[in-house]
Structures are given as C-alpha cells and as structure tokens.
Amino acid sequence: MGSVLIRVPATSANLGPGFDALGLAVGLHDEVEAELTAEPGVEVTVRGEGAGEVDLGEGHLIVTTMRRAFDRMGVAQPAGIRVNCLNRIPHARGLGSSSAAICAGLLAARALAAPDAAAAFGDDEVFALATELEGHPDNVAPCLAGGLTVAWMEQSGAPRMVKLTLDARVRPVVLVPATRLATEKARGLLPKDVPHKDASFNAGRAALLIAALTQRPDRELLLAATEDRLHQHYRAPAMPRSADLVQRLRAAGVPAVVSGAGPTILAFSTPDSQDLIAPEVGNDWHIQQMDVDQVGANVQFPETR
Helix, strand or coil: CCEEEEEEEEEEECCCCCCCCEEEEEEEEEEEEEEEECCCEEEEEEEECCCCCCCCCCCCHHHHHHHHHHHHHCCCCCCEEEEEEEECCCCCCCCCHHHHHHHHHHHHHHHHCCHHHHHCCCHHHHHHHHHHHHCCHHHHHHHHHCCEEEEEECCCCCEEEEEECCCCCCEEEEEEECCCCCHHHHHHCCCCCCCHHHHHHHHHHHHHHHHHHHCCCCHHHHHHHCCCCCCHHHHHHHCHHHHHHHHHHHHCCCCEEECCCCCCEEEEECCCCHHHCHHHCCCCEEEEECCECCCCCEEECHHHC
16 A cells, blocks of 8 residues: 655744744654555554654544545545654644644645545645644644745635745754643633734834844844734743743843744844853753754655655
8 A cells, every 4th residue: 555754844933923924944853654554443653752642543633634635635535544653843832743743644645645636636735724724824834845934814715825035044943841831722812802003013023024034134133023012922821931031031132932832932043142042041941953944844755765
C-alpha cells in the first residue's frame, strides 16, 4: 500500500500585532510516517511530545484529519491506517502543534490517495480544509508554505495567504515554559469588541512589522512594530508569568511577544539585543534560538529518503 513521511514545522502566530493574520515557521519539526494497510484498524505510535497522553486510535488528530481528507477527495476510506509520530513541537504552548498535525494528516492522505484524486486536491484545497479544521489560517499558512506569511479570509469564506521574503538577519528565539495553556481557554478571554483606537493602533503596528521583518530588522523598529493592544493583555490573566516576562524583556529592549495563544514567548533576536534575553529569563524556561523554516511542510516517499 506504500508509506509516506511528512515533516512539518512549528509555527508562531500573531507576532504581536498581527492577530489571526501573521505567522512564522520555525526550525522545530514533527515527523509523521503514515501508511494505508489492508488489515482493518488504526495503529498510532507516538514518540516525544504527547507520548502517553494522546489518543492512539481513531481519535488521534492525524487520523481524523486523514479521514476528512479522504472524504473531501471523494475516495473510499482505507481498511487500515498506521501512523508513526516523532513529535518535537511542544503541545499546548502556542507553537502550532495542532496545526502541524492537521497539515501532516492532509498531506499524508493526499500523498497516499490515487493520483487522480490527489490531483483534484491541490494546495488551495489543502489550505482551505486545514483552515476549516484548525479554525483560523494564521498557523496553517506558515506550516504549509514556510517562512513569514500573511493570511486572511475572503468574503466568500475562502482562506488566502501570501509568503513574504524575510530579512536574513531575523533570528527568532522561543522561550518555552513547562506550563501549558489550551488555545480555547486563551481565546475565550478575548472581548467581542475592541476600541476603535486600539484596532487602528494594531493596524499601523502590523504594517510596520512587515516592513521591519522584511527590510529593516533593527531593535528599535522591531520594538515599536511588535506592540499590541488587541489580545495579549486580555489573555494575561491566564498566563501571568508569560505576561510578566514579556514586559521585562521589552523593558530591557528585546522585541518580545506571546507566541500564538501562549504561553510560549517569541523574541526577535538582533545583534544588539541577543545578550539581553538570558538575564531576564529564569531557569524554568527553555530558551532556544531557531532558524526560520523557509520550506514548510515537506513530503517524502520511500524512494526519496
């Protein structure tokens, strides 16, 4: 029946002011090997993040996603599915672990489907279904495309994205706490309406952030460009340690934001700010400088490995 290996990157959404729009793929990857079997049933193995915690049967997110993809392609469900996961992306930390699983499941299903069905399930269709399953396009866009992306929804409800060329001097640093935070809980703290002046403020900062990340990533500009009034302070009660650390890093001159729904923090390291990060961070945070993943989700077949 054949097998396929999918490599998907971690992502950081929002990047401060770009709420539900901006996303960045970073060099931390989950690897998913999937195959269809003639023997009925589902078998899932998990190593790394989530081992001993996640469902190992039909309820696993990759399996449910693959089945949704087969339905969308109009092909019969396979007798059996076998999935082997090597997870490096922390769960419930704001680094896009669920988006990575969804993208992996969709691409695995497409790769294992018959050629005619797979051909009709193009990249736009994959992106649309990934957005439908995840609920928002800001994480799935960089996961699929890599790099820095801007995603939005058309009036028709179709998601769209553009990939931008990131300045090579941009070096993201992630600060991961031991504690977790469910995205649903963080999103539930957001108000239905915000002041017009705050929306205007964020629109300007998001535009400035694009300029800073693509043309002039100096510390002063990035500090101004990563200011936010739409979501981070509303979510602070759910992650007080993250909110406090973001404030201390920014006061020290580090462009730092909450990654996605948190509680991980993303900082943009520049030559004049990289030495300012560690002194503000306690021992219970894992600090890791990341490369930017410019490729996005990668599909490999046995003969190409």
